[in-house]
Amino acid sequence: MSLLHLSISADTPEEVAAFLAHVMGGVALPFPPFPDCWIAFAEQDDGTAIEVYPTTHVLEAGPDQLACEIRDRDAGPPFAHVAVCARLKRSKIVDLAEERGWLARICNRGPCECVEVWLENRLLVEFLDAQMQRDYRAGMTAENWAAMFGLAR
Known part of the structure; x- marks a missing residue:
C-alpha cells in the first residue's frame, strides 16, 4: 500500500503548500477544483501530493460526488x-x-x-x-x- 495524497487545512494554504513542496523537493500549484486551495506535489511527480484547503472549507458528500462547502473557521x-x-x-x-x-x-x-x-x-x-x-x-x-x-x- 502507498499513500497517494492527503488533504489538510491551513490558515495560509499557499504558504503551507509551498513549504511542503519545498521539503518534499517538488512544486506547489493552485488547486482549481475548490477556491483558494493549493496542492504540494512531491519531487518524484508520480501523483504523491498534499492538498491544502483553507480552514474555512469542509468536504462533504454531495448529491453525486464530493462537495466543498465554506463555513465558519474551525479553530480547534x-x-x-x-x-x-x-x-x-x-x-x-x-x-x-x-x-x-x-x-x-x-x-x-x-x-x-x-x-x-x-x-x-x-x-x-x-x-x-x-x-x-x-x-x-x-x-x-x-x-x-x-x-x-x-x-x-
Missing part, C-alpha cells in the same frame, strides 16, 4: 498527523519551519527519529530525511511493533 486543532518523506536534511527542515515561526524539533519515535513540524503551530507533520526513512522502514514492521509493546501475534 485537528486530531490527525502525517509522516512525509523529505528530500532535505533534518537541520534544513527545522530552519525553514523556524523561519516561519513554527515549532520544529527532532524527536525520537522509537524505531526512528523524525523532524516534528507544527504547521502554523496547529497541525503536526513528521518529516523523515533519507536516514530517518531507512530507519523507519527497517524498524516499523508489524513484527517489531508487537515485540516493542509486548503484543501477541
Whole structure:
C-alpha cells in the first residue's frame, strides 16, 4: 500500500503548500477544483501530493460526488498527523519551519527519529530525511511493533 495524497487545512494554504513542496523537493500549484486551495506535489511527480484547503472549507458528500462547502473557521486543532518523506536534511527542515515561526524539533519515535513540524503551530507533520526513512522502514514492521509493546501475534 502507498499513500497517494492527503488533504489538510491551513490558515495560509499557499504558504503551507509551498513549504511542503519545498521539503518534499517538488512544486506547489493552485488547486482549481475548490477556491483558494493549493496542492504540494512531491519531487518524484508520480501523483504523491498534499492538498491544502483553507480552514474555512469542509468536504462533504454531495448529491453525486464530493462537495466543498465554506463555513465558519474551525479553530480547534485537528486530531490527525502525517509522516512525509523529505528530500532535505533534518537541520534544513527545522530552519525553514523556524523561519516561519513554527515549532520544529527532532524527536525520537522509537524505531526512528523524525523532524516534528507544527504547521502554523496547529497541525503536526513528521518529516523523515533519507536516514530517518531507512530507519523507519527497517524498524516499523508489524513484527517489531508487537515485540516493542509486548503484543501477541
